[in-house]
Amino acid sequence: NAGVMQNPRHLVRRRGQEARLRCSPMKGHSHVYWYRQLPEEGLKFMVYLQKENIIDESGMPKERFSAEFPKEGPSILRIQQVVRGDSAAYFCASWPGQPQETQYFGPGTRLLVL
Amino acid sequence: AQSVTQLGSHVSVSEGALVLLRCNYSSSVPPYLFWYVQYPNQGLQLLLKYTSAATLVKGINGFEAEFKKSETSFHLTKPSAHMSDAAEYFCAVTTAGNQFYFGTGTSLTVIP
Numbered sequence: 530n531a532g533v534m535q536n537p538r539h540l541v542r543r544r545g546q547e548a549r550l551r552c553s554p555m556k557g558h559s560h561v562y563w564y565r566q567l568p569e570e571g572l573k574f575m576v577y578l579q580k581e582n583i584i585d586e587s588g589m590p591k592e593r594f595s596a597e598f599p600k601e602g603p604s605i606l607r608i609q610q611v612v613r614g615d616s617a618a619y620f621c622a623s624w625p626g627q628p629q630e631t632q633y634f635g636p637g638t639r640l641l642v643l
Numbered sequence: 644a645q646s647v648t649q650l651g652s653h654v655s656v657s658e659g660a661l662v663l664l665r666c667n668y669s670s671s672v673p674p675y676l677f678w679y680v681q682y683p684n685q686g687l688q689l690l691l692k693y694t695s696a697a698t699l700v701k702g703i704n705g706f707e708a709e710f711k712k713s714e715t716s717f718h719l720t721k722p723s724a725h726m727s728d729a730a731e732y733f734c735a736v737t738t739a740g741n742q743f744y745f746g747t748g749t750s751l752t753v754i755p
Contacts, residue, residue: 533686560741571747572687572733585742620686624741629675629694632743634686 531556533623533635534603541641548608548615550638554623561604562622562632563589563596572620578604611642645670645736649746657754662721664749666708666734669715674736676717678708681731681748690732693717704728729753 534553542548554561563575574588578598589596593611598604608615618639622632650665668674675694679687691702698710704727708719717734734746 562743564745572745574743574745577742622687622743626741628737629692631677631689631692634679634688636686637684639684 533621533633535619535621535635535638537638538636539639539641541643542611543643544612545610548611548640548642550606550608550619550621550640551603552606552621552623552635553603554621555625555633558623558625558633560624560626561598562624563604563606564620564622566618566620566637568617575606608640611640613642616640616642645674645738645742645744647734647736647744647746649732649734649749651749652747653750653752655752655754656724658726659723662706662719662724662728662751664719664732664734664751666717666719666746667715668717668734668736670736670738672738674738676708676710677735677737677743678702678706678717678719679733679735680704681733683730687733690719724751724753726753726755 559580561578564572576589576596577585593609595607618637620637621635624632646669648667677692678690681687691700693700693710701707706721732749735743737743
């Protein structure tokens with residue numbers, strides 16, 4: 530049973546480019562969360578998605594950031610026109626949907642904006 | 644609304660000493676509570692969880708936590724610290740289960 534997969538593990542972009550981060554949840558999980566972690570800081574919730582629906586995007590900046598979780602394929606977090614302040618580790622977590630169940634985290638994508 | 648407060652962003656203990664990481668939660672309904680560990684350059688791993696069964700929960704690597712409703716606490720302990728315990732620890736709370744609230748984390752340093 531494969532865990533949550535994220536790719537790429539490391540991503541380097543120049544200012545103004547687009548960053549596309551992918552997350553494949555655990556088999557059977559239809560709920561995906563995205564978090565951002567800055568150095569020396571905790572996890573910041575960004576967005577919560579179910580298949581084909583955004584449930585809660587209250588933690589995601591209104592501009593330049595978008596997320597999707599299509600019926601087929603991985604969840605995508607897209608950052609357009611990246612700036613240096615976007616440099617961080619981005620974690621995806623999947624959840625099976627039962628209240629007492631934990632989230633399962635991927636290894637993260639470390640984005641560096643030059 | 645739910646929230647979690649982790650007191651002490653940095654904790655240092657000597658190898659072999661007691662580890663105590665504090666977590667207080669706020670919730671208007673019975674919560675589910677979790678502790679996670681994060682090693683450098685890795686994702687979060689579940690240490691243990693409380694789901695309204697036994698109030699004393701045992702997890703991996705010798706860690707345990709006790710749910711105390713009267714104190715709204717879920718502190719993480721380990722009797723004897725090991726060098727390999729050095730990591731970042733996060734407490735999290737959920738109620739309905741579809742929204743998780745994380746603390747800001749506690750960085751544990753183990754001194755040889």
